[in-house]
Amino acid sequence: MMNKLLLTTVLSLGLALPAFAATPQAGETLAENQDYTYWLLDAIKSMDPQINTDVEGSGVLRALFEGLYNEDQTGGLVPGVATSYELSDDKTVYTFHLRDNAKWSNGDPVTAGDFVYAWKRLADPATASEYAWYMELMQVKNASKIIAGEAPVDDLGVTAPDDYTLQVTIEAPLPYFPKMLTHASVFPVNQKAIEQFGDKWTEAGNLVGNGAYVLKEHILGEKVVMEPNPLYWDNEHTILQKVTALTINDENAALTRYLAGELDRVQIPAGQYPRLKAEYPDQAISVPQSCSYIYMFNLDEAKGPEALKDVRVRKALSYGIDRDIIVNNILQGGQAPSYNWTHAATEGFKMPDIDYSHWTQEERTAKAKELLAEAGYGPDKPLELTLNYNTSEAHKKIAIAVQQFWKGIGVNLTLNNMEWKVHTDKMQNQDFEIARYAWCGDYNEASTYLDLFTSYSGHNNGKFFSEEYDKLMKDSKTAADPAPLYQEAEQILADEMPFAPIYQYTKVEMIKPDIKGAGLTNLMQNWYLKDMYRVAN
């Protein structure tokens, strides 16, 4: 009790101390009703931590399972199944100490062996997980070889010296390794349940988890119902008693049902934020979210258009976009105009001084015209380019606006709208000139963005190559403080302009004012049901 009181006081001072559970602040009274209903845009594709790939699925998995660490309200790490860890002197061996009171929902203790089983399962080619690459991203020893079928699964660099000690060996030092542990794909799973039920182990009734909630019902495309797990080690602090996630595929329908009182949290469709903010100032919110929206240029030797190989052209195109009009008049949800790649609010990231971000739009437009003229384009030789974007109202509006902006600097842009899978397929095969692209951070650290433009990244669809850039990113992995290297890397991107940055995301939502603990100040927008509660009005 004393402990909790102290925690509450400290939290109310705004300091980030480990918040182990839902902790109402001083002066808050809990509501009688502790039911919570939230919105899912799409059905949950899988409730298997190693198979899931979706944001929606991860939200449910964070309730049904618990990894080594959790995130607090601001995204900081707090103990989950692990209570502490040590790092070897060469920074490649992590030793995690697990709590001895964590239990599976079938009563079994949660042991280090469960993590070893889950991690091997993720890397195992037989599992064929789409997130197997996460093991590679974490640099777990031998992960790449195992995925390629060149080494047996048992060679994975993860062992359990005893039931409550987990040892992970990574191939090279990785400063942000602990941050990657909150991802759902590295949650433990219960081998017994999986072997007993096979493919059916994720059904309600079969599913064995170690999270604060248990699965009561899952009707595909309709709803997911969860209730507190009485065996969860910290169940006494779980407050929400019944959580329902409703699948509503239309965001306007979801908003209507929110307004009718059927939901406690929904996303606001593009363009409706100002109206809702005026009408419901205590419910409409806009908070930063770790995603970045860009127009990628195809610099591929063979397939990229000749014009885009000239950096002056790329710069002119980027300068020519009036980002303020896009965020203020089209998106209208508090998004930030962007002149770089990494989301500005990323932890530890220091924004470099990017020259054109300080210019006025008139100055940018003038410079763009000048650069295009230098590159040999003008009224008698207009630049012709094509933009690919996937079907969506917002993408279309932005594309039309950019078409107009570029017309002003003498560029004729043809818009090419295509279905999502076709767009993606063309991008990944370099069958495009300019393509709409967005990237959301996997963890709250700049490398999740910056690694993408290395020559060895599998996501570098525009085929931008710079040896200097590669070197900076490689050095950043072992640097005591990678922040200056990240700044230099961003500077290279601004100088070479392999893409035109457009805006940085915000999460724009309606949330009932009596819902607390929803992790809105966490840039990754990861929330934990166990931290949430309803206060009395």
Added chain:
Amino acid sequence: MLSYIAKRLAIAVPTLLLLIIISFLLMHAAPGGPFTQERALPPQVLANLEAKYGLDQPLWRQMATYVWGIVSDFDFGPSFIYKDRTVNEIIAQGFPVTLTYGSLSFVLAVAVGVTLGVFAAIWHNSWLDYLAVGISIGAQVLPNFVMAPILVLVFTLWLRWLPGGGWEGGAWQYIVMPVIALSTSFMASIARITRSSMLEVLNSNHIRTARAKGLPERKVILRHALKPAMLPVISYLGPAFVTMITGSVVVDIYFSTGGIGKSFVDSALNRDYAVMMGVTILVGALTILFNLVVDILYAWIDPKIRY
């Protein structure tokens, strides 16, 4: 008659097979695959996935395996996207939903549509006729993607009578709006077809004879006019019934019923090959079946038709 039915069923098999082959090829011809995503999968991970789902096999073998699975075990394969479920499970969960609201919509559409059409024909060119035609044209031009939001606005947001969506095992409150939204345009078509067919029948010789021998008008209509007037309506109803019980994308999306209607569009966009094939075969088989039912009904209603 029995041999006719047997013959028709025998033809159904190659028809379905052809449907499978064409859909299979068209689907695989579309760019991208089930595992194409914004974050390209590393080649090795993609290879493991394709091996697991048999997508690394030549197309003809994939098709043969697929057809054999259906024939030997009635197994339509796993969903490539909803990986916890098989296609059989997805259809077993979603089809009863659309079957429920689809059948109710069908009953409502037929009852109201036929009544409107018959009255409009009997009192041809009266205010009742104009009203019926007006209603049916109104219902026809109001597509369900407009109808659904209006219904939710009125009954959920303003009146607070009905929940805005969900299914809850088919409780009546959740069925009302999907049924109204789905049935209106069918109702309108049925009313128009009934009206024009009835008008034609009412001007035919056997009706004139019936009236001449002094039968009361009610008997003329019910006993002599209605049955032949129903023929064109019935040929419309066969395919309409299949369309209704396999659900509507708009209804499923807007009312979050969890029905199978949404799977058509979803599976195509997701390149969820197995689900796409499953729903295509379901609709194909039902269409063949109900076309046969229509033909049998024809023979029963019209003595001139004999097989």
